[in-house]
Amino acid sequence: MTPQQQNLVETVRERFGPKSVTTDADAIAPWLSDWRGRYHGASAALLTPGSTGEVSAIVALAAAAGVALVPQGGNTGMCGGATPPADGSALLLSTRRMNHIRRISAEENLAVAEAGVILADLHEAALEQGRRFPLTLGARGSATIGGLVSTNAGGTQVLRFGNMRSLVAGVEAVLPDGSVHNGLPVLKKDNRGYDLNQLLIGAEGTLGIVTAASLRLVPAVASRAVAWVGLETPQAALDLLRAMEARTNAIESFEIVPASALSLVLEQIPGTRAPLAAPQPWNALIEAVASGADDEAPGALLERLLGDALEAGMAVDAVVAASEAQAEGFWRIRDSISEAERTAGVTIAHDISVPIPDMPRFMVEGAAAVESRFPGTLVSPYGHLGDGNVHFHVRAPKGADEVHWYPAHAPEITRFVHDLVVASGGSISAEHGIGQLKRAELERLGPPVRVATLRAIKHALDPRGILNPGKLVTLAPEAPAP
Amino acid sequence: MTPQQQNLVETVRERFGPKSVTTDADAIAPWLSDWRGRYHGASAALLTPGSTGEVSAIVALAAAAGVALVPQGGNTGMCGGATPPADGSALLLSTRRMNHIRRISAEENLAVAEAGVILADLHEAALEQGRRFPLTLGARGSATIGGLVSTNAGGTQVLRFGNMRSLVAGVEAVLPDGSVHNGLPVLKKDNRGYDLNQLLIGAEGTLGIVTAASLRLVPAVASRAVAWVGLETPQAALDLLRAMEARTNAIESFEIVPASALSLVLEQIPGTRAPLAAPQPWNALIEAVASGADDEAPGALLERLLGDALEAGMAVDAVVAASEAQAEGFWRIRDSISEAERTAGVTIAHDISVPIPDMPRFMVEGAAAVESRFPGTLVSPYGHLGDGNVHFHVRAPKGADEVHWYPAHAPEITRFVHDLVVASGGSISAEHGIGQLKRAELERLGPPVRVATLRAIKHALDPRGILNPGKLVTLAPEAPAP
Secondary structure (H helix, E strand, O other): OOHHHHHHHHHHHHHHOHHHEEOOHHHHHHHOEOOOOOOEOOOOOEEOOOOHHHHHHHHHHHHHHOOEEEEEOOOOOOOOOOOOOOOOOEEEEEOOOOOOEEEEEOOOOEEEEEOOOEHHHHHHHHHHOOEEOOOOOOOOOOOEHHHHHHOOOOOOOHHHHOOHHHHEEEEEEEOOOOOEEEOOOOOOOOOOOOOHHHHHOOOOOOOOEEEEEEEEOEEOOOEEEEEEEEEOOHHHHHHHHHHHHOOOOOEEEEEEEEHHHHHHHHHHOOOOOOOOOOOOOEEEEEEEEEOOOOOOOHHHHHHHHHHHHHHOOOOOEEEEOOOHHHHHHHHHHHHOHHHHHHHHOOEEOOEEEOOHHHHHHHHHHHHHHHHHHOOOOEEEEEEEHHHOEEEEEEEOOOOOOOOOHHHHHHHHHHHHHHHHHHHOOOEOOOOOOOOOOOHHHHHHHOOHHHHHHHHHHHHHHOOOOOEOOOOOOOOOOOOOOO | OOHHHHHHHHHHHHHHOHHHEEOOHHHHHHHOEOOOOOOEOOOOOEEOOOOHHHHHHHHHHHHHHOOEEEEEOOOOOOOOOOOOOOOOOEEEEEOOOOOOEEEEEOOOOEEEEEOOOEHHHHHHHHHHOOEEOOOOOOOOOOOEHHHHHHOOOOOOOHHHHOOHHHHEEEEEEEOOOOOEEEOOOOOOOOOOOOOHHHHHOOOOOOOOEEEEEEEEOEEOOOEEEEEEEEEOOHHHHHHHHHHHHOOOOOEEEEEEEEHHHHHHHHHHOOOOOOOOOOOOOEEEEEEEEEOOOOOOOHHHHHHHHHHHHHHOOOOOEEEEOOOHHHHHHHHHHHHOHHHHHHHHOOEEOOEEEOOHHHHHHHHHHHHHHHHHHOOOOEEEEEEEHHHOEEEEEEEOOOOOOOOOHHHHHHHHHHHHHHHHHHHOOOEOOOOOOOOOOOHHHHHHHOOHHHHHHHHHHHHHHOOOOOEOOOOOOOOOOOOOOO
16 A cells, blocks of 8 residues: 555545445455456555545545546446455445435436446436336346446347436546536436536546436336247348337337257257247347236237238247246346356457447347358347447357466457447447446557547546546557557 | 638639639528527638538548538527627538438338438428428428537427437438548447537537438328417426327327417417407317328317317317318417517517426426516417427517616626526427527536536546637637546
């Protein structure tokens, strides 16, 4: 611990009590690596402020002393954005104690939640009010509001209500000098210059520590229905989605799964069963919901719309789950693809997006380009077709291993995929952010005007690099990756 | 003209031809004052680039020479944001020649329009595709896309589809060094750091010159119905709106009009008629639309919902326009309030917002506070209740005049109103922006952390003050504190 860090820790303990900081290595250890075990950092102390005022005071002290801080929520990020630097130059600051829902109003369809509130707890609190917070993801039992706001998280339910950016109505954050931006009052119209709330959403804690957010709620789900559909091509899948959306706004998920991913799950994950009688080149998992008493029963709705689609030759086969257990079985297939890939071998994951109308072509042509350039690989693009966001996973040739093959080939394959994405006007990070993982690729593919602008903003608000150093964009330009 | 300006003008003429610049004083004159005649500027030349490339080259030249530029669209702003400084230190740059709709797609519900496209022309182009761009305002025959994006414009149709920020899916802009940010590709998910599109929306041309935007379209209106409703209180009006929204999503406008504003219009504007048999303390103008064949006819919908409201005692009286002419008559009342006020005497306008649930209370208590503090004034809050945004107009005492009374009293009254707004967590600019008009008030009421952050961002992207100097936030004489 540097003398400056030591000083900071002692002052915090004195002012805010023993709950506000620990230097116990065993207590700190679990938070020093990301959950996938890719990044390992060091921090001699873990700061755990209990209020926005305490965060503000700590950041002001840290700024004065030149001590860098790494904000952390549930530590469920995919890009190493919450792992501190390995050299111990920064201290971890966890928002976990700030876990109060300050206000929840069914009438206003609004919740004001502190940064440390766990997503599943917010789901529950909303349900008790007959409402729903319509964003969910696998890590909902650990992911926190602060992290979800700071990564502009997505998930499997973005289709209808959007990602975090669409659901955040206001942000409270401590800026790098310790001052507090209070953007919590929900104003449908506010034209007082640059939108600071929008700037903080997705900033990965590099411009401010999000301490609370005003969040939009929607009506609770009264019932849902889930269908599995067999299709010839990704274009047919997108056509089907558009046709359904033209007739109802009840479609909340539309996930695409290629035959290769389905068969891998059936092979690797015990207890999974093929939803359709015969395998189809592409599959779509579709969920429809009803909220109000006036809404059509979602099962009947899906039967009707998919019946028409089959008749029109848009889809090859389709089944609507006859029970909640069967619906969960369909979702289990979708949610097990990553696990099946890990069990079967080595996979290089890419969380990318392109404009939605281009996605079907990209899935087919991009996969062919990769497989032809890197013989033996198999591309398995799956996920959020309706968001223009698939997880473009490249499975390594048989026999490849994590230790030798991955470092020798993954960077080149990833650069190749990212080049394809950029050529289609897409994004190398659709929903996971940049963190440490994609910083070099962002620097390489920016484009330069974007990187220069991000860097200028970072410089303007955090000139000394107090908040989350080494994430998203560094203060100084880096040498390009080899 | 300074030698640097002279140089710039000559280089532009040489490189881009005679269409790209004029120094004819008569041609420039109409663009040197805002349309309300409050602000008067000077510019020795009017630059009129024909493409994004030309804007980029001009800004790069201007940056190199230290010549400031004032971007201008239709010159319909409410806050002097497009009027150049009076000392001639900046040159006007008009986007009027960049008036192409680059692409319009009914299937994708998308238009890509250049900055100089006039709103009414976009409306027409969308209609030809069976679609609609759902933002409109009085100046639609002159206002341009670039200005609408740069002021995050609102209007009377924000209730359902939101303001410009909600309708802009991508921004192309020339930054203060001449580089081009191309944010036009529409990505539903893109987490490559700070959202630069969002930063440019509502930035009033101080961070970049918007040269084009990707804009969302919605289904065209098949039919509409307009109702006039009499109510006891603003709270009853909000309750009615909430009750209607719980049963339909077809309500597109909900404008509140106090008895005093209605009677002023009836008195001052020839050809207007009272919609209801007896005057009511408050009135709501409600518009419902149908887009698809499956939608309920909006007239029948309003009859049904308002019938229930009358029965429940929520409303006192209501009439649904029996013809398009009658519907237009109702809208004419709403749209004539400003004109009636101007005809009748002196009015101080305030475009403010507070959180929606607080607006009914604010309208009553805020008005009472002003009238008690400034005897003889009459407060007439009207407009977009469902957006939490009313035009809080203070009518001067009888006999007051623009020349003496206004400068002697308006600033104090405005400060009083703004203090009330800030105390309610509201915004001193709901939809008109800051420009020159509200710069001092923004500086006074910021809050400080907001002003410091705006200034830091301005410094970061435009350190020499090349773009739209003197608007929104000024560069402080010294760099902002780290």
